[in-house]
Amino acid sequence: MTNRRSFLTGAGAGITALGASLVSRAGAASLPEAPTHTSSATAAPLHPTGGRPYNPVVTLNGWTLPWRMKDGVKEFHLVAEPVVREFAPGMQVNLWGYNGQSPGPTIEVVEGDRVRIFVTNKLPEHTSVHWHGQLLPCGMDGVTGLTQPGIQPGKTFVYEFVARHAGTFMYHPHADEMQQMAMGMMGFWVTHPKDPRQHAVARDYCMLLSSYDIEPGSYTPRTNTMLDFNLWTINSRVFPGLDPMVARLGDKVRIRVGNLTMTNHPIHLHGHRFEVAGTDGGWVPKSARWPEVTTDVAVGQMRAIEFVADAPGDWAFHCHKSHHTMNAMGHDVPTLIGVDHRGVAEKINKLVPGYMVMGDKGGSMGDMKMPLPANTLPMMSGDGPFGNLEMGGMFTVLKVREGQKRGDYSDPGWYRHPAGTVAREWTGDGAGALPPAARAPDARPAPAPAGQAMEARKPGAKDMTGHEHH
Numbered sequence: 320m321t322n323r324r325s326f327l328t329g330a331g332a333g334i335t336a337l338g339a340s341l342v343s344r345a346g347a348a349s350l351p352e353a354p355t356h357t358s359s360a361t362a363a364p365l366h367p368t369g370g371r372p373y374n375p376v377v378t379l380n381g382w383t384l385p386w387r388m389k390d391g392v393k394e395f396h397l398v399a400e401p402v403v404r405e406f407a408p409g410m411q412v413n414l415w416g417y418n419g420q421s422p423g424p425t426i427e428v429v430e431g432d433r434v435r436i437f438v439t440n441k442l443p444e445h446t447s448v449h450w451h452g453q454l455l456p457c458g459m460d461g462v463t464g465l466t467q468p469g470i471q472p473g474k475t476f477v478y479e480f481v482a483r484h485a486g487t488f489m490y491h492p493h494a495d496e497m498q499q500m501a502m503g504m505m506g507f508w509v510t511h512p513k514d515p516r517q518h519a520v521a522r523d524y525c526m527l528l529s530s531y532d533i534e535p536g537s538y539t540p541r542t543n544t545m546l547d548f549n550l551w552t553i554n555s556r557v558f559p560g561l562d563p564m565v566a567r568l569g570d571k572v573r574i575r576v577g578n579l580t581m582t583n584h585p586i587h588l589h590g591h592r593f594e595v596a597g598t599d600g601g602w603v604p605k606s607a608r609w610p611e612v613t614t615d616v617a618v619g620q621m622r623a624i625e626f627v628a629d630a631p632g633d634w635a636f637h638c639h640k641s642h643h644t645m646n647a648m649g650h651d652v653p654t655l656i657g658v659d660h661r662g663v664a665e666k667i668n669k670l671v672p673g674y675m676v677m678g679d680k681g682g683s684m685g686d687m688k689m690p691l692p693a694n695t696l697p698m699m700s701g702d703g704p705f706g707n708l709e710m711g712g713m714f715t716v717l718k719v720r721e722g723q724k725r726g727d728y729s730d731p732g733w734y735r736h737p738a739g740t741v742a743r744e745w746t747g748d749g750a751g752a753l754p755p756a757a758r759a760p761d762a763r764p765a766p767a768p769a770g771q772a773m774e775a776r777k778p779g780a781k782d783m784t785g786h787e788h789h
């Protein structure tokens with residue numbers, strides 16, 4: 320749902336347009352409205368109603384900022400402000416963002432457009448906006464102290480430049496960055512090619528990766544955290560709160576990914592091969608591309624991957640760091656695989672009613688029903704057609720369907736697999752005899768836990784580690 324709200328009812332009379340001497344005064348005279356968006360659903364692509372034509376992008380669980388044309392200049396209005404973002408149903412987070420959301424709305428322009436962006440600060444401290452990857456006059460680069468003074472609370476600045484080259488960019492503060500980016504201040508920017516046939520794809524998704532440290536049971540990120548984040552998000556959403564990406568069979572698809580966390584993310588797509596077609600520096604020449612199924616997006620980088628959605632199904636798309644496909648967890652929990660807890664739980668239960676022994680057969684908690692603190696998501700969750708997905712964080716699904724209509728982004732539901740194409744339990748029927756499972760030549764049984772006598776078991780019997788003893 321997009322609400323249009325007059326800027327003038329917001330920040331009040333303290334509006335100034337510093338920097339106006341650098342740009343035309345016409346834009347500063349009347350501010351464009353600053354639309355806000357309160358839903359975390361994926362908005363439909365915003366087709367241009369004026370200016371040069373382009374093929375709009377889809378921001379996963381996000382939206383594109385409407386603009387107005389004024390004397391041949393595209394005018395946008397960003398409002399930096401505190402927002403509440405739903406990470407997934409059951410968890411609301413106090414963040415800072417733009418126009419009602421974190422990340423802020425995606426800005427879409429065309430190569431060669433003159434762009435004027437008004438930035439109003441409704442935060443309790445100064446801010447600025449850096450236009451990451453743009454080739455622009457130095458004074459428009461948005462670095463507080465270096466290229467401009469900070470935008471003080473209640474003030475509005477104006478930035479103006481020509482979007483000189485097509486590609487994939489982002490915007491974020493360059494003022495008290497550690498706090499402001501840890502609070503979710505960032506947004507996507509796409510500059511489309513002058514000729515809409517150039518680099519044309521049927522579906523063009525974009526997403527920013529960000530991370531947060533939110534103590535289970537609390538609502539606001541700890542912004543001084545340097546490494547130990549516990550929520551890994553795509554557009555400030557976590558699985559199962561992320562919408563699927565949808566494609567019609569045979570569609571050429573682009574997924575643009577920007578990384579504003581403090582670590583790298585190897586982004587992995589199942590069932591397809593893709594090429595990195597663009598970076599935040601521009602398009603990669605065709606002769607310099609190679610096939611991939613995983614590409615690392617380093618800190619501060621952007622990657623645009625392209626592929627033909629030629630395989631029907633529900634395909635996982637995720638960061639390949641397994642801790643990044645989980646929701647908030649305690650990282651100081653010991654590994655308990657193989658530890659024999661028999662009898663321990665009963666003893667502890669006499670002292671601490673409700674105590675649970677965790678992880679002695681592995682870490683799977685997908686089916687555990689544990690009481691969670693308020694406003695906290697399960698670590699591993701997501702209901703799929705075959706049970707619990709045991710995922711969280713930076714995970715979603717690419718749904719490729721033959722029957723999906725052009726321009727239809729609605730969720731087609733779970734994939735109906737053709738008969739005989741799903742992995743199944745071997746019961747001896749039809750699939751032939753079970754071949755022997757070769758073992759490494761020097762395989763030895765796993766050591767017994769300390770203080771516990773090794774028990775002799777028949778071949779095939781499993782111990783607590785799930786390993787077979789012979």
Ligand SMILES: [Cu+2]
Pocket residue numbers: 551583584585638639640643713
């Ligand atoms: Cu990751």
